[in-house]
Amino acid sequence: MTQINQNYTQLQGSYLFSEIAKRRTKFIQDNPNAQIISLGIGDVTRGLPDAITKAMHAAVDELANPSTFRGYGPEQGYDFLINDIINNDYKARGIDIGTNEVFVSDGSKCDVGNIQEIFSENAVVAVQDPVYPVYVDTNVMAGRSGKFNKETNQYENIVYLKCDASNNFTPSLPDRKVDLIYLCYPNNPTGMTLSKEELKRWVDFAKANDCIILYDSAYEAFIQEADVPRSIYEIEGAKEVAIEFRSFSKTAGFTGVRCAYTVVPRELKAKDADGNVLLVNDLWNRRHTTKFNGVSYVTQRGASAIYTPEGKAQIASIIDYYMTNAGIIRDGLASLGLEVFGGVNAPYIWLKTPNGLDSWAFFDKLLSEANIVGTPGVGFGQAGQGYFRLTAFGSRENTEKAVERITKLSL
Numbered sequence: 281m282t283q284i285n286q287n288y289t290q291l292q293g294s295y296l297f298s299e300i301a302k303r304r305t306k307f308i309q310d311n312p313n314a315q316i317i318s319l320g321i322g323d324v325t326r327g328l329p330d331a332i333t334k335a336m337h338a339a340v341d342e343l344a345n346p347s348t349f350r351g352y353g354p355e356q357g358y359d360f361l362i363n364d365i366i367n368n369d370y371k372a373r374g375i376d377i378g379t380n381e382v383f384v385s386d387g388s389k390c391d392v393g394n395i396q397e398i399f400s401e402n403a404v405v406a407v408q409d410p411v412y413p414v415y416v417d418t419n420v421m422a423g424r425s426g427k428f429n430k431e432t433n434q435y436e437n438i439v440y441l442k443c444d445a446s447n448n449f450t451p452s453l454p455d456r457k458v459d460l461i462y463l464c465y466p467n468n469p470t471g472m473t474l475s476k477e478e479l480k481r482w483v484d485f486a487k488a489n490d491c492i493i494l495y496d497s498a499y500e501a502f503i504q505e506a507d508v509p510r511s512i513y514e515i516e517g518a519k520e521v522a523i524e525f526r527s528f529s530k531t532a533g534f535t536g537v538r539c540a541y542t543v544v545p546r547e548l549k550a551k552d553a554d555g556n557v558l559l560v561n562d563l564w565n566r567r568h569t570t571k572f573n574g575v576s577y578v579t580q581r582g583a584s585a586i587y588t589p590e591g592k593a594q595i596a597s598i599i600d601y602y603m604t605n606a607g608i609i610r611d612g613l614a615s616l617g618l619e620v621f622g623g624v625n626a627p628y629i630w631l632k633t634p635n636g637l638d639s640w641a642f643f644d645k646l647l648s649e650a651n652i653v654g655t656p657g658v659g660f661g662q663a664g665q666g667y668f669r670l671t672a673f674g675s676r677e678n679t680e681k682a683v684e685r686i687t688k689l690s691l
Contacts, residue, residue: 285421287420287422291420296655296659296660297655300653304653316651316653317682319654319671319673320653320670322530322671324602325675326601326602328582329532329585329598330594331585331586331588332583332585332591333582335584343577343578353574353576355572364583365541368587373511375513380546380561381544382543385572385575387527387540388525388527388542392412392525394567395523396418396460397422398564400553401424404456405425405459405460405462406460407438409661410470410657410660410663412468415494416438419438433665434662440662442663443472449467449470449621454485460494461486461491461493462494463496465495465500466500468499468626468628469657471623471629473625476507479509480516486521492550493518494522495524495525499626501530502627503625504603505624519545519547519548520545522545523542523544523548525542526540526543528583530602530627531598532586532595533598534579537582539579539582548561601676602672604676605674605676606623606629607623610622613629623672627673629670629671630657630668632666633666635691638665642656645689646686646689651685652685654669654670655668655669657669
């Protein structure tokens with residue numbers, strides 16, 4: 281009988297959001313008349329902006345005409361989109377990024393999960409705790425995690441950087457040698473951010489200790505405060521030590537359309553087993569062109585429309601809508617005396633569960649008593665125990681209803 285990849289047996293239970301879906305489905309089966317409001321999975325609810333749909337319709341018409349038809353496109357992305365990305369997301373901020381450093385993909389989740397493939401199976405990985413589960417699980421699949429310790433609720437070979445109220449959700453630098461550091465800002469799930477000074481500490485650490493930062497910046501468009509960095513490349517020297525991931529999913533409603541990009545600077549280097557210095561950009565390009573056929577032309581035309589004046593205005597309106605929701609949730613919970621974090625520069629609200637309830641107990645309470653689905657903090661890691669995540673991606677009506685229901689609970 282064929283053997284499986286043994287590393288998969290180290291994965292713990294169901295993927296977080298699959299477990300949430302199971303519990304929700306079971307509750308609805310038992311309570312068919314319940315009016316469920318979902319503030320759990322970070323899926324968007326607003327329609328695609330008009331500028332984007334017009335561009336996509338025009339692209340479909342192009343494909344219908346033999347004279348303008350396009351088949352396989354460049355795996356790295358079409359030049360028109362790559363140039364829009366560079367000019368608007370980087371050059372406009374004084375950051376110099378080359379066209380051969382941008383890789384368009386079908387999602388930042390895919391990229392942050394796949395990037396680990398180009399590094400040694402012996403690489404030591406550090407993650408924030410709580411953490412987006414994909415960072416951990418893909419390294420478990422690759423064999424870097426070691427065994428799972430049920431007492432600590434952590435893998436023995438992964439370095440966890442605790443982020444909770446005791447350190448203002450700012451992770452301490454690793455206390456041992458690591459090779460890969462996953463950072464996510466604005467953070468999912470806590471909604472918190474780093475200042476430029478704090479982010480510089482990480483860049484300086486990576487340079488001094490020969491590590492690589494995997495910087496997930498999928499939520500940068502939600503940043504409201506002027507002094508919060510939108511790209512790690514705003515920090516001097518970051519192109520020598522960091523890979524940046526970005527997504528159009530939450531900003532432009534592309535969760536179902538699928539488009540994102542990753543920046544891998546040519547300055548970023550690593551060594552092979554024989555000590556030879558290699559460009560990480562070349563390795564990622566090889567992986568990308570081998571395992572990926574590129575994002576569809578229609579999708580990339582839609583993504584490009586985000587950068588038009590009309591697109592920018594429409595995207596800004598959508599972001600304002602979600603961040604207004606975030607303020608409604610944050611203020612409503614705070615009025616109840618709950619400890620609330622995030623929701624200022626990110627569409628996520630991170631709250632301390634009341635009365636010492638653990639994360640899943642609070643999930644069940646919200647679901648059964650208020651018919652609201654959220655995300656248990658412990659699902660993001662042990663440091664998330666006793667915390668809970670709510671998202672601002674619902675409709676305004678449902679957001680206001682959810683807060684009203686929560687205010688009526690006995691907390």
